[in-house]
Amino acid sequence: MADKHVVRFEPVGIEIEVGEDQTVLRAAAEQGLMLMHGCKEGQCAACKSFVLDGDDIELDRYSTFALPDYEKEEGFTLLCRAHVYEDVTIELLNYDEEMIRSGLPIVNAVAEVVVNDPVTHDLRHLVLRLVEPGELTFFPGQYVDIAVPGTGATRSFSMANTSSRDGGRLEFVIKVYPDGLFSHFLDTRVAVGDRLDLTGPFGVFTLREGHDEDLIFVGGGAGLAPILALLRSMAERGIRRRATFYYGARRRRDLCFERELRALEHTLPGFRYVPALSEPSSEEEWDGEVGLITDVLERHERDLKGAHAYLCGPPPMVEAAMPLLAALGVPQKHIYYDKFTTTG
Numbered sequence: 482m483a484d485k486h487v488v489r490f491e492p493v494g495i496e497i498e499v500g501e502d503q504t505v506l507r508a509a510a511e512q513g514l515m516l517m518h519g520c521k522e523g524q525c526a527a528c529k530s531f532v533l534d535g536d537d538i539e540l541d542r543y544s545t546f547a548l549p550d551y552e553k554e555e556g557f558t559l560l561c562r563a564h565v566y567e568d569v570t571i572e573l574l575n576y577d578e579e580m581i582r583s584g585l586p587i588v589n590a591v592a593e594v595v596v597n598d599p600v601t602h603d604l605r606h607l608v609l610r611l612v613e614p615g616e617l618t619f620f621p622g623q624y625v626d627i628a629v630p631g632t633g634a635t636r637s638f639s640m641a642n643t644s645s646r647d648g649g650r651l652e653f654v655i656k657v658y659p660d661g662l663f664s665h666f667l668d669t670r671v672a673v674g675d676r677l678d679l680t681g682p683f684g685v686f687t688l689r690e691g692h693d694e695d696l697i698f699v700g701g702g703a704g705l706a707p708i709l710a711l712l713r714s715m716a717e718r719g720i721r722r723r724a725t726f727y728y729g730a731r732r733r734r735d736l737c738f739e740r741e742l743r744a745l746e747h748t749l750p751g752f753r754y755v756p757a758l759s760e761p762s763s764e765e766e767w768d769g770e771v772g773l774i775t776d777v778l779e780r781h782e783r784d785l786k787g788a789h790a791y792l793c794g795p796p797p798m799v800e801a802a803m804p805l806l807a808a809l810g811v812p813q814k815h816i817y818y819d820k821f822t823t824t825g
Contacts, residue, residue, distance in 0.1 A: 487568040490516075491533060493581060499565055504541070506560040513584035515685050517575040521561045521626075521637060523547055525796065525820040527575065528560040535569030577814075579689060585618050585682055590625075592651060594675045597667065600737040603657050604703060605667055607638075609677065611649035617681065619644070621714040622688065622707040622791075622819075625651070625681030629663050636663040637683070639707035639793075639819070643714045651679075654706040654737070656821075686793065686819040688714060696724035697782070697790040697811070699774060699802050704794030704821055709738060711791065716748045723751035725781075729774025729798065730758055733765040755781065775801045779809075786810035792818040 483502040488509075489495070499508040506528055509516050519527035523543025532538060533556075540548075540562040548559050558571070596608035611617055617625075621643045626635040642652040657664040671677075686707050700708045708726060715724070730736050735758075742754040757770035757777040770777045775798070790811045792799045799820045806816055 484566075486565050488565060489568075489570045490514075491570060491572050493573065493576065493578060495581070501564055501566055503564070504561055505563045505565060505571070509560070510584060510683060511587055513586070514582065515577075515580045515584040516560060516573065517577065517685055518561055518683075519818070519820050521683070523559050523562040526559070527818070527820070529557055530560055530574055531572040532556045532558055533570040533572050535565065535567055537566040538569060539564050539566070577685060577689070579691075580685055580687070585620070585623075587680060587682070588614065588617055590614060590617055590679050590681075592649075592677055592679055594671055594673050594677065595650070597671050597673065600654065601735050604705075604735075604737060605655045605657055605664070606737075607653040607655055607667065607671075609651045609653075609679075611645055611651065612676065615649045617645045617649075617651065619682035620687040621710040622686040623682040623684040624686075624707070625679045625683065627663065628678040628680075629666055630677070632662065634662060635680070638703075639684070639686070639710070640682075641706040641709045641713075643710055643717060652706075654703050654709070656703040684819070686791065686817060687711075688720075688791075689789065689815075689817075692789060693722055694815075695785070695788040696722050697778075697785060697788055697806065698724065698726040699729075699778060699790065699792045699794070699798070699806075700726065701729040701774060701794030701798045702821065704792075704798075704819070705738065707793050707819060708791060709741075712742075712745055712749070712752070715752075716745060721750050724749065725753045725755060727774050727778050727781075728754070728756045729777075729794070730756065731760045732758055732762050733767050773801070774798065775805055778802070779805060782809055784810055787812070789815045790817065792816065794821055796820040 483500040485498045488499045519525035526547040543562045591612045592609035595610045600606045624639040638653045657668045698708045761767045790806045
């Protein structure tokens, strides 16, 4: 059994034991701590933290875009890649004290494929039914890791539904990449009745409780899934906060779940759905917004002081939206994001 060491997180004053064979992030999740993170692959920098005390830390492979060499030398680290070989103290730079102690148990599960249908030319609607166990507790907006059979690899996907209580169902919207390890497998081999192994839940892209401020959702591609989960949860729970969902796509054919999103405009008081096409085709009928979704957001909004913003989609979209939202008045601590990075 691997040796364990104490990791102390400041400024929250929480200590956990971490095995040398675990990353700090994984050990925290297994012990019910919801630390800020995104890709778990060392690419997005959401879990970047600072080492206050302790030197014997090794990192699994990561991107220097997420952690440049000079930052590593200064003492920064990525919790999703970090293995500790002595007791250490780490300063959390990006954390939500409201949620940090509210983690749910991580479960290993087996699920059966119920639906595997295209909803656009490159987005797939995957629905699974849990077999063992028959239910998985998660917060709307969280994700699970699904194993790619025969590879030893996993890929992370957000649930689009709000719970598994409806027959043990888990619903996903997954982008198919031509060379994607899981998405190619999904596109060419996965059939109804097949079984997949998954682990979760993970993630902190969840609606913060006890607030009534306006909500801004910004999404693109498969980033639709967790935002749809949050909107569905608001409808189920009767949450009446004013909310706007800006969704960016290239062409009309890239939009999906349109009927449900338009129906939510009637179900949720004060909710608006604003899709925008960045490259509309002259062959497609479109009288909606045109341009990058961040440009559309800037045209529509003038003062977002005090609002809460949730961003989910490709990293360039998220990175462009964050400073814009801050400039429009959204407090930095109330900008929550999930970058849908690709692995590789």
